[in-house]
Amino acid sequence: MNKPRFSFGDEVRVVRTVRNDGTYPGLQKGDQLVRRGSIGYVREWGLYLQEHVVYQVHFPAEGRVVGCRESELIAAEVFWDAGLFQYGDQVEVNATLTLKGQVVAAPGAVGKITATGQGLQGESFTVQFGDRFLQVPARLLRQVEAG
Template sequence: MADIAREDDTVELAHPPRFAMGERVASRSVIRNDGTYRGYDIGAVLVHKGDVGYVRSIGTFLQQFYIYAVEFTDSGHQVGMRAKELCTLDHLPDDVLAQLGERAALLSSLR
């Protein structure tokens, strides 16, 4: 365990979780199997950028980070992800919705 590199000094646990249980989120990056997902080779793609899922549970890692268990309904995968790897689809700020204009209505069709 001594070789775990902490990429930043931020302690997310000092604040409430960024996402809530049941919240609809999208992946901001490709997620590959690091060896902890059974039945798939290491390096296999589990989640593609833009895949939509739902937060099923919230845990912690290293007493520093929140880990969100996200169920991606299209693939059936449930993957643990950090907040920086996710984007909400349910609680977008008003200025973002304004920039999306008519396309904001399309968000409700993403499941």
């Protein structure tokens, strides 16, 4: 049996977005429950399949209590650099994007982040605009609020 790394009341940070697997009431399967980087407090823990430690974590900013696997959590005081966007975020481009002289995304076009990266030009993202996937520098994007 695995021993838990965190105890009741420990402040933890979730390192990946937690989505509804269909067991969270009132939301659709796949809906975001907690964005990566969010801080929560351990309420209790248990075992899944008698070997995987799962924590019940209260995320006050989101007003949710969510089950998190141990691999999804770090101590809140550990250094964290989340970057600007994450997989699945909706973004809007603030410049014209061209490919071989053809406009493939006009200012205001909305896309979805499918990958993140760091290169010589700084933070960049793979963004899906329709059926195209484009590598876009962070400075050309802004987040579209969910709503």
